[in-house]
Amino acid sequence: MPRVARLHAILWGVFSMGGFIAAFLLPVLIYLVGIAYPLGLWPMANTDPTSAILNHHHLGTLFLFVTVAGSLYHGIFRFQSTLTELGLARAKRALEAIGYLIIIVGILAVAYYLLRLNPSVLSLP
């Protein structure tokens, strides 16, 4: 398989994985962080969800990284593709470049901030 085709297949594979993550894990994160906490709904009566999740150190950190990074990849990858279908086909290359830039910077930022919040994750065996 040519190298470009292989890279293309890998990128679409990661995209598909991100679709599963966005479908199975993102709804509960949006509910906890964006709706239950600010509106005082079950189960977030008194504590903020990000602190509660990060209290579980490695598991919570892993959940946040996988959910946010996977959803970001899936969302940006598909959104730039949607824009090309809405009349921006001529700007396809530029949209792809901007999309991948946001994905790379976003995933590095999630990793960096989660490491700052839970540095002990690096000491895992």
Place this chain on the structure above:
Amino acid sequence: MSKQKPYPEYRRKLGPGWWLSNSHFTQYMIREWTSFFVAVFSLIYIYELSLFATGQKGSALALMKNPGIITFNIVALAFTLYHAFTWFYLIGKVQPIKMGKTKSKPWQALMLNIVLLVILSYTVIWILVLRSG
């Protein structure tokens, strides 16, 4: 070696509103737009994590309680669930499971995956929130 095509390639030109001409296309485009909410929620949450990580927890919590952000999150949850349900249905359509002489139907994959989604969501809440309370 140049790759010259033996015949002219015909590409139908579509205007920006092509997806309004047919209800299936409209549903497809609504599904594609769910990605916008998935991406924007992820970016907002990364910003909140940056506030947490730089000692500005108060600002992060205030941002979460912003009425505009809450409204966006409610819409984002609805679109994310729409993405999830249509994804589950498509799985059943693309990869039906053979059981003897019969094949599973897409709605069966949809129902099974909705049950899985509920179980998984409750497990996340139980492990990461309720057990720490």
